Amino acid sequence: MAQQSGFGRWIVVITAVSAAIMELIDTSIVNVGLNDIAGNLGATIEDVAWVVTSYAIANVIVIPMTSFLQRYFGRKNYYIGSIILFTLASYGCGFASDLWTLVFFRFLQGIGGGALLSTSQGLMYDAFPPSQRAVASALFGMGIVLGPTLGPTLGGYIIDNYHWSWMFYINVPIGIIAVLLSLTFIEKKEDEININRKAIPIDQMGILLLAVGIGALQYVLERGEADDWFDDSAIRWLTAISAIAIPAFIWWELRGTKEPVVDLRVMKNRNLFIGSILVVVVGYGLFTSVLLYPLFAQRIVGLTATQTGKLLIPGGLVTLPMFAITGRMLAKGVSPRLIVTLGYIAFASFCFLMSTYNMNASNGDFITALIIRGIGLALVNVPLINQSVSSLEPRQMPTGIAIVNMMRQIGGAFGVAITNTYVTQRTAVHRGDLVSNLQPGEMLTTERVNTMTQALIAKGVNAMDAVSGAYKNLDLIISKQALMISYLDTFRLAGLFFVISFPLLFLLQKKKMDAAAAKAVAESAH
Numbered sequence: 001m002a003q004q005s006g007f008g009r010w011i012v013v014i015t016a017v018s019a020a021i022m023e024l025i026d027t028s029i030v031n032v033g034l035n036d037i038a039g040n041l042g043a044t045i046e047d048v049a050w051v052v053t054s055y056a057i058a059n060v061i062v063i064p065m066t067s068f069l070q071r072y073f074g075r076k077n078y079y080i081g082s083i084i085l086f087t088l089a090s091y092g093c094g095f096a097s098d099l100w101t102l103v104f105f106r107f108l109q110g111i112g113g114g115a116l117l118s119t120s121q122g123l124m125y126d127a128f129p130p131s132q133r134a135v136a137s138a139l140f141g142m143g144i145v146l147g148p149t150l151g152p153t154l155g156g157y158i159i160d161n162y163h164w165s166w167m168f169y170i171n172v173p174i175g176i177i178a179v180l181l182s183l184t185f186i187e188k189k190e191d192e193i194n195i196n197r198k199a200i201p202i203d204q205m206g207i208l209l210l211a212v213g214i215g216a217l218q219y220v221l222e223r224g225e226a227d228d229w230f231d232d233s234a235i236r237w238l239t240a241i242s243a244i245a246i247p248a249f250i251w252w253e254l255r256g257t258k259e260p261v262v263d264l265r266v267m268k269n270r271n272l273f274i275g276s277i278l279v280v281v282v283g284y285g286l287f288t289s290v291l292l293y294p295l296f297a298q299r300i301v302g303l304t305a306t307q308t309g310k311l312l313i314p315g316g317l318v319t320l321p322m323f324a325i326t327g328r329m330l331a332k333g334v335s336p337r338l339i340v341t342l343g344y345i346a347f348a349s350f351c352f353l354m355s356t357y358n359m360n361a362s363n364g365d366f367i368t369a370l371i372i373r374g375i376g377l378a379l380v381n382v383p384l385i386n387q388s389v390s391s392l393e394p395r396q397m398p399t400g401i402a403i404v405n406m407m408r409q410i411g412g413a414f415g416v417a418i419t420n421t422y423v424t425q426r427t428a429v430h431r432g433d434l435v436s437n438l439q440p441g442e443m444l445t446t447e448r449v450n451t452m453t454q455a456l457i458a459k460g461v462n463a464m465d466a467v468s469g470a471y472k473n474l475d476l477i478i479s480k481q482a483l484m485i486s487y488l489d490t491f492r493l494a495g496l497f498f499v500i501s502f503p504l505l506f507l508l509q510k511k512k513m514d515a516a517a518a519k520a521v522a523e524s525a526h
Contacts, residue, residue, distance in 0.1 A: 015181045016120035019083060022174055023113035026055065026090075029155040029167050036164045043099040050103045053222040056413065057215045058110025064210065064262045064406045066115065067399050072200050074192035075119055080182050082115030087175025094165035123186060151290075156309060203261040206252055210261065213245030214406075221413040224421070263399045266392060272400050274507050275388025276407045278340075281501045282380055283411025285347050288419050288494045289373060292487060293354070297366060300359050300484045311366045319374030326378050336383035336390075337508050343379025344498055344505065346372055351495030355488045359480070387508050419490055426486035434478045 030037070030051055038048040062069075070078050089112060092105035158166050216238040227235050253260040267273050297308045329339060350373040357365055389400040457466045 011181055011185045012123055015178050015185070016123045018174060019116045019178050020120040022171055022178075023086065023116040025151040025154060026109060026113060026171070029151040029158075036159055037099075037102070040164065041097075041099045041102070047099055049223065050099070051106050053219060054103045054107040055110040055113070056222055056409075057218045058107045059114050060218050060406060060409045060413070061211050061214055062111055062114025063409060064214075064402045065207065066119070066402045066405075068203075068261045069115070070119065072195070072197060072202075074188065074195055075123075076182070076186050076188050076192060078115055079119045079123070079186070080179055082112040082119075083175055083178050083182065084112075085109075086112030086116060087172055087179070090168045090171035090175065094168035154309075201259040203253075203257055203259055206249065206257060206261040209245050209249035209252055213242050213249050216242035216245065217410075218413055221410075221417040224417055229421075262402065263396070264403075266396045266400050266403070269392055269396075269400070270507070271391045271509050272388050272403065274504050275384060276404055278384055278501060278504055279388065279404050279407045280411035280414065281497050282347075282384065283408035284415035284418070284497060285351070285494055286377065287412035287415040288490070289350070289354075291416055291419055292490060293366075293370070296354070296357070296484075296487050300480065300487065301361055302359075307363075311363055312370060314367045315370035315374040318371045319378050322375050322378035323382075326382060330383060330386065336387040337505060339379050339383040340387065341502075341505055343376045343381075343383070344502055346376030346379060348376075348495045348498035348502075350376060351491050351498065355491040355495065357488070359484060391509055415494075418493075422490050422493060423483075423486045426489045427482045430485045431478060431482035434482055 037051060038044065041048070072078075073081065086109055089105045089108035093102055093109060096102035096105060155167055158164070158170070220235055220238050220242060224235055230236050230239070250264060253262055253264045267276075294308050297303045297311070303311075326339060330336060350369050353369045353372065357369075385401065385404055388404050389397055392400045
């Protein structure tokens with residue numbers, strides 16, 4: 001397909017990046033609105049978590065099947081159909097009057113969203129000549145980072161000022177415009193015209209095992225902490241199902257069929273295998289930071305949702321040009337491994353820097369850390385994906401990139417699961433340690449309680465209630481302190497993941513993609 005030029009090229013860029021950001025925002029935007037949704041629909045917090053879980057399950061199932069679905073339907077048809085599904089499902093989510101209707105439409109949203117991620121960058125690549133495709137990667141990389149970052153901030157603004165349904169309705173006009181622009185400006189490739197679908201075998205068993213295995217694993221990771229892990233029978237059953245279905249899927253794709261829906265033989269490639277592990281770490285770091293930063297800023301330092309969002313702006317302003325710089329560095333032949341190494345160091349530095357903060361952290365402290373994180377993400381994302389698939393054959397590129405993308409999503413799911421569990425466990429440990437230092441009759445404890453008691457009495461509280469209130473306030477202080485230290489531990493743990501996996505970077509083979517390989521990446525990457 002000929003490259004777009006001028007106005008048409010940038011319309012494709014805007015359409016592809018907007019669609020990708022829209023999908024990624026929806027992975028996290030509802031997190032801040034779960035309380036409002038639960039209250040409005042008369043559901044419990046435990047049940048309303050399905051609004052997040054159903055989307056994540058659908059998303060992670062669809063991504064590895066991208067190559068097959070594009071081949072079967074044609075990339076343009078599949079892309080536009082997915083935007084339509086995503087847009088209609090968004091309207092259904094906003095219109096839902098009960099929880100399970102909302103969950104159903106969120107699942108459909110996740111199915112459509114998987115395609116938006118899996119085809120957008122390929123469309124951008126086709127709009128640029130080979131010499132500028134690293135720039136296209138960088139532009140798309142901005143969307144990968146901005147989506148999860150903007151989601152909670154945008155969601156918080158909508159919740160504070162409008163009804164929660166607008167978190168979904170906001171997608172409708174964007175989706176309609178994206179469909180119209182795609183119909184007008186996106187061209188079909190030659191192999192998308194007159195597709196003989198009867199000649200394309202469908203690996204039904206592979207699709208079934210993939211959906212069951214990955215879906216069960218995603219559920220366990222999403223709901224494990226909330227449901228007390230293996231104390232819950234559903235978690236135990238789904239863990240067992242995942243432990244059976246995923247190995248069965250691997251065996252079937254390698255041995256049981258000649259036309260696998262996901263050709264796992266590409267994992268024999270060293271770069272792809274090592275790159276997939278590194279992408280898991282990057283996904284873990286990204287989603288952990290997206291989850292922990294707003295919690296720390298709001299629950300420990302006491303910032304509002306709006307203030308928390310504003311502190312992201314300087315980091316975003318630095319990150320955007322860094323993606324462009326990264327693209328130009330790749331285009332000029334700078335080693336992707338060197339760029340990824342610098343990004344790894346920057347992201348680990350962000351984690352360790354955040355682990356030194358406390359409740360007196362200033363806005364400037366957060367801005368500094370978030371700028372470092374943004375630089376790290378800009379240096380890591382695109383070069384790591386390119387290096388992971390650089391030594392694959394062109395025909396293997398679509399499957400290789402789909403696997404890398406799936407691993408990033410799974411890394412994010414592991415990150416959220418590990419973070420939630422670790423924070424809970426460390427909070428209990430630190431609370432026990434802090435309480436053990438408060439001995440009855442100990443002078444400092446007695447002085448602290450007396451000071452708080454007198455302060456309450458001065459406000460008109462009677463003496464007996466003042467003493468009780470002082471002990472309650474002391475308990476709250478201890479709980480907040482324990483939570484803060486657990487957050488610091490969790491940032492430190494994320495940094496250690498980067499340190500431990502760092503040596504793997506030097507096992508990646510140095511190889512620059514030729515024109516054919518770059519084109520294959522273009523047609524499948526995101």
